[in-house]
Amino acid sequence: MLPRIDHLELVAPLYQEFAKKLQLLPFNGDVNCQYSARLAVATDNSIYQQLPQLVLHPKSKEDIQLITSLANEDKFKVIKFSARGGGTGTNGQSLTPGIVVDLSKYMNRILEINIEENWVKVEAGVIKDQLNDYLRPHGFFFSPDLSTSNRATIGGMINTDASGQGSLVYGKTSNHVLGLESVLANGELFSTAPMSIDAAEELAKQENTHGNIVKQVLSSCQGNRELILNKFPRLNRFLTGYDLENVLNKELTQLDLSRLITGSEGSLAFVCEAKLNLTPILKAKTLINIKYDSFDSALRHSPTLVAAKATSVETIDSTVLNLAKKDIIWNSVSDLITDVQNQVMDGINIVEYNGTSIEDLAEQVSQLTQRLDKDIENDSGVIGYQVTTDLASINKLYAMRKKAVGLLGNTKGSQKPLAFAEDTAVPPENLADYIVEFRELLDGYGLDYGMFGHVDAGVLHVRPALDMCDPEQEKLLREISDKVVTLTAKYGGLMWGEHGKGYRSEYSPEFFGEQLFSELRKIKTVFDPLNKMNPGKICTPIDSNESLVSVDDTKRGYFDRQIPVNVKDSFKSVLDCNGNGLCFNYDADSPMCPSSKITRDRRHSPKGRAGLMREWLRLLEYKGVDVLALEKNIHGWSVKKLLEQTVNKVRNHFIEENKGDFSHEVMTAMSGCLACKACASQCPIKVDVPDFRSRFVNLYHTRYFRPLKDHLVANVEILAPLMAKAPKLVNSVLESTLYDKFSSATIGYVNTPLLSVPTLKENIDRAVVQGKYEKFNLTALQQLSAEERQKYLLIVQDPFTSFYDAKTVEAMMALAHKLGFKPVLLPFKPNGKAQHVKGFLARFAKTAQNTANFLNELHQLNIPMVGVDGSLVLCYRDEYKQVLKDKRGKFQVLLAHEWLLGQVKDKPLLTIDLNETKYKLFAHCTEKTMLPNSEKQWVTIFTEFGLSLDIVAVGCCGMAGTYGHEKVNLENSKGLFELSWQQKLNALDEPQVLVTGFSCRSQVKRFTDIKAKHPIAALLSCLS
């Protein structure tokens, strides 16, 4: 039996008291002391791990004032904070042993826009893509870019002075901040915007915080101007944190304190609101993908491209390209970066031109392509190029480029590409030579690495692969880090060209020099004399004895290495998650993690769940539990065992101490997962939550009872066929309000779907009697000749469509019949998916083996087998393989579109009742994430039939099997539907709506008046 797990890091009494007092104030945000909540923000994308004491989610700047004012009471003066946005920092910027103040959960409103004056005002938790989606209809965008744009917040961007592709033209975040509304460590509101030097000098005379800050900044920046100009490198990625140079304008007539806060990594103030300038969207773009025989050729060629006045030049090496080729993302770009015949493509540069029309750009593009043609002839390393002007294709290419860092993490073995020297910037003309030396350095240690970056700005992204579970490699990391600092300085560059300092703050004195570094400390002192704001980052107050954070500080590897190697291997993806946060994707139309989207709770994301699982495994080891042995022992059954387990579970239910069991917190996070499997394919590391979640749930219930609804769900494949014996009677009960109330109150199950009447069996039996179809008879099928078998099609049943949506299965049979096949409905065999989802793993293994045996026998017939529901058919390919391994056998069940695709190709079309309906496809998330071409293939099929079909981009519908029917999930399920599906459906007429998933069709029926059809039903209706 699983033991109770007590976590070891209790909240310190002072912080407990702080939390209690805060809750007595009119604080509207959330105060969370739970271990799981603290763990969820103990990591970012860096190698570090630091557990905070509390997590606060304020709802307004007034809430932040309450937090900081309370922390100024004598008793709480030692309390420290770190602001947090998307938590995508690569150097531990938002990690703290104090309190994490997360502004991303609630403070994410767009407050005001003024088109005439070209600005927008937002709260700090707004996500960069959220802002740009809002601005797009107005013809504007917020131009500083970053790869994490779908999850990084404006507050985070400001505090790291983020920038990325196109920075030569668009600059850094600080170039676009018009004003900030912040809260200081002492609780005062602090507004910043450019002011004249006269006004600043006047303000400096005031004896208050604002006056003291202005006085110090003037003194530090005016007095040391020459030194600053000499010290700060003339680079596009200039030296920030704090930006002593640009706080004054060039003419020295203006002071802008916002420029000091940008890049300060939360060490000066909480940024609550920002007024940002807007950039008009240029309608036309042309992208030229230039292919090279080596990465070195690509780098050496890049100055030519910059000189050709490109808006941006990005580079990618072969390691990253090859990783992208293995990822789902490649499907979207494969025809935009094709291989060159008889050549090895070992690097590409992506050149972008922007303008008001394609014609405007034609001249520049033509000049460059003529040059490229010559370069190809001259064997200069250029081996080919492709030009694209289609905006959708261009966006796909950038999406691939943006995923590159994440992809780097997806490597085999225990050495993982790590962020610690990954954003160096050198003058672009030095880049190629610098990289030669950088490579020599890494090659000297025999390390693997991939490289890509913004060559126009001289910024290189490189993540050498090391194993932080190995203390020796941890030492090596420090050694390499120091050497990169020296190398970068040698080439006149910066260690932190893009991602900020964080735990690399110890190198600050080296880059700023002693004198300017002490000016930074004086500035820190006037903002935050008690060193409460993200202490240890950038610098400490001038008189403080507290130290800076260090590259050698505690890393995630310290915790991970406490988990035994065989457990790590068994729970591989749990360990492999590198925290890049792609699973926090804000885009409602992306399938990536619906539970994260709807809850905005980091625990309810793949990253959150993987992090909790890691800690759970670590604590189990601490308790001396062999988790793999425990899993094995669950299998097997005896009356004695059952009795013992029941007695234990009753006891565990009533023991008071069990209430604090950490497993409950893990269980809560796992219960919120919809098992949609988007993470398993969309995450660059392929973190498969449903896999480890079912293993966890299985183990959890060795200690605690399962809820009744889990038993109900797991037995749905036994119950449905039984209920279908008297469907009308059962439906009359199910549809009564009284039953719904009863079921909701007792089982926790709502809106139970109704059985199909007449049943599938009745209709098919009738058709068999009428001679339309043949009844399943294995012996008869075995006796058919190979040629005869070619005319047959076996229809695999699943519990949902067969019993609740019989018309769809019938449509599949009828369609096959009309296409000249003899469809045979196979007897119903449980699929087991529901058992897997609910963690009944032993039962699932049994179900899966029985069904696999049956399907393998049929496989011998060499007759195609087709199923209609994506999530269940794909369970045969995925979960069956995971659980049964070799015992799964080789049977294959196709989805309707996979089979149809083979039929429409090279075959004369049937007579079609052509209609004008513009069909719209809403595909099931599991289907489109596991089979990334499925939507396109449906379009091909419809086109072959002469029908029009468009793909509708939607996220999760919120149903996901039985998730949406569980009372506890009802609100989230509805919220998810409204987030993405509702609006899209509102714009359509019922006949247009084609939905591939049974769950999704049920959800559409539940929340709209639309009765959505499966695409096969639409095809059938068009066949004359």
Ligand SMILES: Cc1cc2nc3c(=O)[nH]c(=O)nc-3n(C[C@H](O)[C@H](O)[C@H](O)COP(=O)(O)OP(=O)(O)OC[C@H]3O[C@@H](n4cnc5c(N)ncnc54)[C@H](O)[C@@H]3O)c2cc1C
């Ligand atoms: C895969 C990957 C790719 C990346 N690519 C880029 C890139 O192209 N360009 C780039 O610039 N960066 C990049 N980064 C780094 C990171 O995404 C940026 O630094 C981003 O700006 C951080 O935003 P965030 O909301 O996640 O902030 P967090 O990580 O939460 O915080 C970052 C820092 O800002 C502070 N902070 C956050 N919000 C506030 C606030 N409201 N008030 C005060 N302080 C605050 C935090 O204390 C912390 O010091 C990348 C990171 C990853 C993982």
Ligand code: SF4
């Ligand atoms: S689960 Fe995947 S996408 Fe999410 S943080 Fe981990 S590695 Fe990144």
Ligand code: SF4
């Ligand atoms: S299965 Fe779906 S809901 Fe669950 S963690 Fe993965 S993406 Fe999120």
